[in-house]
Amino acid sequence: MIPTDTERVGARTIRDIRRDFPAFAASGDARPTAYLDSAATAQRPTAVLDAERDYLEHDLAAVHRGASAATGRSTTRFEEARADLARFVGARDDREIVWAQNATDALNMVALGIADASAGIGGADATRFALQAGDEIVLTEAEHHANLLPWQRVAQRTGARLVPVKVDEHGCWSIDDLAAVLTARTRVVAFAEISNVTGLIVPVADVVAAVRARAPQSLVVLDACQSVPHRPVDFAGYGVDFAAFSGHKMLGPNGIGVLYGRAELLDALPPARTGGSTITRVTFESAEFLPAPQRFEAGTQAVSQAIGLAAAVGYLEGLGMDAVAAHEDAFAARVLEGVAAIPGVRIVGPQP
Numbered sequence: 001m002i003p004t005d006t007e008r009v010g011a012r013t014i015r016d017i018r019r020d021f022p023a024f025a026a027s028g029d030a031r032p033t034a035y036l037d038s039a040a041t042a043q044r045p046t047a048v049l050d051a052e053r054d055y056l057e058h059d060l061a062a063v064h065r066g067a068s069a070a071t072g073r074s075t076t077r078f079e080e081a082r083a084d085l086a087r088f089v090g091a092r093d094d095r096e097i098v099w100a101q102n103a104t105d106a107l108n109m110v111a112l113g114i115a116d117a118s119a120g121i122g123g124a125d126a127t128r129f130a131l132q133a134g135d136e137i138v139l140t141e142a143e144h145h146a147n148l149l150p151w152q153r154v155a156q157r158t159g160a161r162l163v164p165v166k167v168d169e170h171g172c173w174s175i176d177d178l179a180a181v182l183t184a185r186t187r188v189v190a191f192a193e194i195s196n197v198t199g200l201i202v203p204v205a206d207v208v209a210a211v212r213a214r215a216p217q218s219l220v221v222l223d224a225c226q227s228v229p230h231r232p233v234d235f236a237g238y239g240v241d242f243a244a245f246s247g248h249k250m251l252g253p254n255g256i257g258v259l260y261g262r263a264e265l266l267d268a269l270p271p272a273r274t275g276g277s278t279i280t281r282v283t284f285e286s287a288e289f290l291p292a293p294q295r296f297e298a299g300t301q302a303v304s305q306a307i308g309l310a311a312a313v314g315y316l317e318g319l320g321m322d323a324v325a326a327h328e329d330a331f332a333a334r335v336l337e338g339v340a341a342i343p344g345v346r347i348v349g350p351q352p
Contacts, residue, residue, distance in 0.1 A: 010323030133159030198349030
């Protein structure tokens with residue numbers, strides 16, 4: 001069931017890939033370590049560790065603050081990392097990528113921004129996000145707490161109500177299940193592209209099409225934590241309004257995540273956190289904020305982590321995301337075949 005060292009992911013063998021990861025290389029080839037917790041956090045290749053170390057040793061400086069050569073190099077690498085992430089997830093523009101602490105933080109940026117807009121914060125542009133009592137936020141019962149608790153808080157603050165999409169006995173839901181609960185009061189639809197529990201893979205573009213047909217007034221928010229590391233994604237092509245994912249699940253550092261948003265929405269969404277580097281004008285009474293993404297990136301940024309995450313993107317692109325997805329699909333099929341042969345075992349999730 002376990003892949004052999006000579007099997008390939010794209011052009012590279014499993015043995016060669018293992019040697020890229022210090023955690024695996026240390027165990028040698030005789031009895032290699034089996035790591036089965038990538039859904040929680042992934043190990044990091046040397047390329048990611050080296051990218052962070054190189055920045056810290058040679059280019060460390062505050063970004064967007066100052067006129068020194070070091071500041072220029074640091075800012076350039078920081079923004080190049082943003083461009084790498086934009087390309088990787090199919091953003092139309094670098095401005096559609098906002099750095100966050102992790103995916104939970106990114107989802108909170110959206111949820112708390114909507115709550116602020118509902119309280120009259122953010123001016124005329126923000127009214128498009130405002131919720132009222134009786135408006136509906138649709139979530140599936142399969143959601144991670146990161147994509148549930150922020151929406152509970154929004155509902156508590158605005159009087160909106162959470163509407164669940166029920167899962168079946170296998171923990172799965174369908175587009176028909178979702179469409180059945182959409183109404184004229186639906187304002188937000190949030191779901192994960194891939195479940196971290198069941199492995200259900202959702203056809204995002206089809207879900208978005210169903211939402212646009214039945215509740216065109218809704219924002220679509222995607223939890224992409226388990227999809228971005230494992231298969232090609234195209235957020236703009238999907239048609240989602242916002243998406244979130246973490247660095248540490250995709251071979252990158254801890255302490256860095258990404259919020260994707262359509263540029264016109266990000267420019268109108270009130271920033272959940274405010275502070276230095278986010279404003280164009282400030283008085284004791286009021287402030288005017290920069291366009292996205294800087295309006296959301298208050299304070300000192302996780303620069304080395306962003307650079308490390310860009311190196312993780314480069315590593316994954318080197319393998320080829322189509323090849324990564326094909327390898328994982330084949331491995332999953334082998335696991336399911338083996339598990340299904342064990343007497344008394346019931347498979348939870350999409351059925352073979």
